Amino acid sequence: MGIFNSAYFAYGSPIPTTGEELLEEVLQARPEIEPNRVGYLRAGTYDRDMTFLVTECVEADLGKYERVTPQAFDRGRTTAWDQSIRAAAAELGHTNIPDPGWFVVPDQS
Numbered sequence: 510m511g512i513f514n515s516a517y518f519a520y521g522s523p524i525p526t527t528g529e530e531l532l533e534e535v536l537q538a539r540p541e542i543e544p545n546r547v548g549y550l551r552a553g554t555y556d557r558d559m560t561f562l563v564t565e566c567v568e569a570d571l572g573k574y575e576r577v578t579p580q581a582f583d584r585g586r587t588t589a590w591d592q593s594i595r596a597a598a599a600e601l602g603h604t605n606i607p608d609p610g611w612f613v614v615p616d617q618s
Contacts (some may be wrong), residue, residue, distance in 0.1 A: 515616045521563030522594050522609040527528040535600050542549035545589050562597050564590040
């Protein structure tokens with residue numbers, strides 16, 4: 510048994526731990542289309558994973574880098590993403606979430 514490290518660069522918001530079946534059911538039923546579709550990310554330290562609702566997520570391999578372009582910060586795009594993330598969180602029963610933004614999330618499994 511080994512420990513594997515990775516990291517994710519994602520646009521989203523952390524939410525309280527939510528069951529995977531509920532996440533799948535609610536997020537698959539949402540009518541949004543790309544690029545505003547909301548998914549989820551579970552990542553964190555070994556057995557203490559955090560849950561994030563995300564619209565954009567890229568795994569950043571350790572020892573490599575990911576390029577962030579100015580287009581990634583387009584206010585029109587992120588405003589739509591914010592609305593989609595907040596709506597999905599509300600459907601999951603989470604109405605008081607942190608403001609969505611860009612996160613680097615280290616993961617250890």
